[in-house]
Amino acid sequence: MIDTLRLTAEEALGLLERKAVSSAELHQAYLNAIGERDGELHCYLRTVEEAEGDGVPIALKDVISTKGLETTAGSKILAGYVPVFDATVAARCRAAGLPVIGKTNTDEFAMGSSTENSAYGPTHNPWDPTRVPGGSGGGTAAAVSAGLAPWGLGSDTGGSIKQPSALCGNVGLRPTYGTVSRYGVVAFASSLDQIGPVAKNVRDCARLYAIVAGKDPADSTTVDVPAVELPEAESLAGLRIGVPKEMNEAEGIEPGVSAAVQRAIELARELGAEVGECELPRSVEYGLACYYLIAPAEASSNLARYDGVRYGLRVDADTYYGMVERTRDAGFGDEPKRRIMLGTYALSAGYYDAYYGQAQRVRTLIAQEHAAAFERFDVLVSPTSPTVAFRLGEKAADPLAMYLSDLLTIPSCMAGLPGLNVPCGLSDGLPVGLQLIGPQLSENMLFRAGHALERALGFDPVPERLR
Amino acid sequence: MAITREEVLHVAKLASLELTDEEVGRLTGELSAILEAVSKVSELDLADVPPTAHPLELVNAWGEDEPRPSLPLGDVFANAPAREGDLFKVPPTA
Numbered sequence: 001m002i003d004t005l006r007l008t009a010e011e012a013l014g015l016l017e018r019k020a021v022s023s024a025e026l027h028q029a030y031l032n033a034i035g036e037r038d039g040e041l042h043c044y045l046r047t048v049e050e051a052e053g054d055g056v057p058i059a060l061k062d063v064i065s066t067k068g069l070e071t072t073a074g075s076k077i078l079a080g081y082v083p084v085f086d087a088t089v090a091a092r093c094r095a096a097g098l099p100v101i102g103k104t105n106t107d108e109f110a111m112g113s114s115t116e117n118s119a120y121g122p123t124h125n126p127w128d129p130t131r132v133p134g135g136s137g138g139g140t141a142a143a144v145s146a147g148l149a150p151w152g153l154g155s156d157t158g159g160s161i162k163q164p165s166a167l168c169g170n171v172g173l174r175p176t177y178g179t180v181s182r183y184g185v186v187a188f189a190s191s192l193d194q195i196g197p198v199a200k201n202v203r204d205c206a207r208l209y210a211i212v213a214g215k216d217p218a219d220s221t222t223v224d225v226p227a228v229e230l231p232e233a234e235s236l237a238g239l240r241i242g243v244p245k246e247m248n249e250a251e252g253i254e255p256g257v258s259a260a261v262q263r264a265i266e267l268a269r270e271l272g273a274e275v276g277e278c279e280l281p282r283s284v285e286y287g288l289a290c291y292y293l294i295a296p297a298e299a300s301s302n303l304a305r306y307d308g309v310r311y312g313l314r315v316d317a318d319t320y321y322g323m324v325e326r327t328r329d330a331g332f333g334d335e336p337k338r339r340i341m342l343g344t345y346a347l348s349a350g351y352y353d354a355y356y357g358q359a360q361r362v363r364t365l366i367a368q369e370h371a372a373a374f375e376r377f378d379v380l381v382s383p384t385s386p387t388v389a390f391r392l393g394e395k396a397a398d399p400l401a402m403y404l405s406d407l408l409t410i411p412s413c414m415a416g417l418p419g420l421n422v423p424c425g426l427s428d429g430l431p432v433g434l435q436l437i438g439p440q441l442s443e444n445m446l447f448r449a450g451h452a453l454e455r456a457l458g459f460d461p462v463p464e465r466l467r
Numbered sequence: 468m469a470i471t472r473e474e475v476l477h478v479a480k481l482a483s484l485e486l487t488d489e490e491v492g493r494l495t496g497e498l499s500a501i502l503e504a505v506s507k508v509s510e511l512d513l514a515d516v517p518p519t520a521h522p523l524e525l526v527n528a529w530g531e532d533e534p535r536p537s538l539p540l541g542d543v544f545a546n547a548p549a550r551e552g553d554l555f556k557v558p559p560t561a
Contacts, residue, residue: 080546084538084543177523191521217530220528221521221525286507289505290508292501292505304483308548309557311547314548316558320558321560322558323558325484329485329486329487329490332484337486338501341484342498342501344481345470345502346505354509355508358509360518361511361519362513363518364517365511403504414522416522
C-alpha cells in the first residue's frame with residue numbers, strides 16, 4: 001500500500017532504488033488516487049494508463065507538448081490536437097525516466113489566476129473544494145497537494161506557478177528567465193513565459209529543476225545554468241533578507257496572510273538571517289499595469305497562429321478570412337479574447353508608444369529597482385498572494401479584481417528574476433505562501449533559504465480534510 | 468480611457484475575430500475599464516529611460532548552421548483540418 005498523500009518524490013525515488021516498489025506500481029498508486037479524488041478536484045484533463053519509464057511519475061501542465069498525447073492548453077481551439085514532437089522539458093523528463101501520469105488543467109492559454117478560465121471546467125482546491133486552486137497552473141498545484149502526483153511542471157508568465165502553489169500549500173519555483181527551455185510549450189507572452197517545478201518540498205523542487213533546466217539549442221533565449229545543489233543546511237546565518245515595504249503593506253493583503261508572513265520573517269531572524277526593510281515603490285505601483293500591457297501585446301501576436309489552417313479547430317466559411325475569424329471566435333474563450341483585443345489595441349497604430357512603448361520603459365524601471373535592492377540584500381520576501389484561496393466564482397465576473405491576484409508575483413517576473421513559493425502557515429484553515437525573490441540565476445540560494453525555512457516552519461503540506 | 472464600439476469592431480478586425488453583438492457590447496465596457504487601469508503607466512515621465520524588450524542581456528545567441536531533416540510530411544499534416552496533396556487546403560481568399 002503506497003500512501004501518495006505524504007510521499008515526496010525523494011522518498012519515492014528511495015523506494016524505487018531499494019526496489020521496494022516498481023515504477024509501474026507507483027504509477028498505478030497515483031492513478032488509484034486520481035480515481036478516488038479527481039472526480040471532485042478535476043486536476044487532470046487526461047491521464048496515461050501505462051507507465052513509460054522507470055522513475056518517479058510526473059504531472060505536466062497541459063501547455064507542454066507531449067508527443068502522441070493530446071495537448072490543449074485548456075482551450076477548445078486545440079481540442080484533439082496531438083503533438084508530433086515533445087517539448088524540450090517533456091523530452092528531458094522522458095530522458096530522466098519520469099513517466100507522465102497525465103496532463104493537468106490550466107486556465108485557457110495559461111491566462112488566469114484561478115483555473116476557472118479552462119474551457120474544460122475549473123479545478124477545485126484540495127483544502128476546500130468550494131475554493132479555487134489559483135492559476136493558471138491550478139491543476140498541477142492541486143494534484144501535488146492532493147497526492148495525485150509527487151511533482152509536476154507548470155508554466156509562469158506573471159505568477160502561474162507561484163500563486164497556485166501558495167493557494168494549495170506547496171513549493172513552486174518560477175526559475176530565472178532563460179534557464180528552462182520554452183521549446184514546444186504553448187506560447188503566451190514569450191518575454192515572460194517560464195517553465196518550472198511544483199513539489200511537496202524544496203528539495204524535490206530542486207531535483208526537478210535540475211532535470212529540466214539547461215541550455216537548449218532549440219530555444220535561443222536559454223542560458224548556461226549553474227549546477228543545481230540540493231539544499232542541506234538548516235541555518236540562515238549570513239543571509240541578508242530584504243523586506244520590501246510596498247510588497248508587504250500593499251492594500252488588499254489579508255491580515256491572516258500578513259501575520260503568517262511576519263511569523264516566517266521572525267523565524268528567519270531566529271535562524272540567523274539579517275533582516276532589513278527596503279523599497280520597490282514603482283515596481284508594485286506600476287507593475288500590474290506594465291504587465292497587462294506587455295503580456296497581452298505579446299499574446300495577441302503569439303495567438304495569431306490559431307487560424308484554422310495547420311492544426312486545431314476550423315469553422316468553415318465561404319472565404320479564407322471568414323473562416324479564420326469564425327474559427328477564432330468559436331475557439332477562444334472570453335479571457336484569451338479579452339487579452340488578444342487588449343494587446344492588439346495596445347500595439348495598434350497611434351497607441352503603440354503610449355501603451356506598449358511606455359510599458360517597456362516601466363519594465364526597465366522595475367529591473368533597476370530590484371537591482372538596487374539586491375545591492376543590500378540576497379533575497380527579498382513578501383506574501384506570494386495577497387489572499388488565501390478565494391471561492392469559485394468570486395472574481396470570475398470582474399477581470400480587474402482577478403488581475404490583482406498577481407500584484408505581488410508580477411514585478412519580479414517583469415525583471416526575469418527567480419521566485420520560490422514556500423508555504424508558511426494557515427489563515428482560516430487555508431495555506432499562506434511566502435515568496436522568496438533572488439537575483440538572476442540565484443536558484444541555489446533560494447533553495448537553501450527555502451529549505452531552511454521549510455524545516456523550521458514545519459508546515460504540513462497535506463490538506464487537513466484529507467489527513 | 469473609454470473605448471468606443473467602433474474601435475472595438477476595428478480592433479476585432481485587426482485581430483481576426485468575428486465577435487457576436489453580445490461580445491462587442493461586453494468587451495466595450497471591459498476593455499474601457501482595463502485600459503483605464505493600465506493607463507496608469509502614462510503617469511511616469513520616462514523619456515530618459517530605455518525600453519526593455521527582454522529580461523536577459525543576450526548578445527549573438529547563434530545556433531549551429533547545420534542541415535537537419537525536417538518533420539516528415541505525415542507529421543506536418545497530422546493535425547491539419549484539410550489537406551490537398553502536400554498543401555494545406557483553405558477556402559478561397561475572395
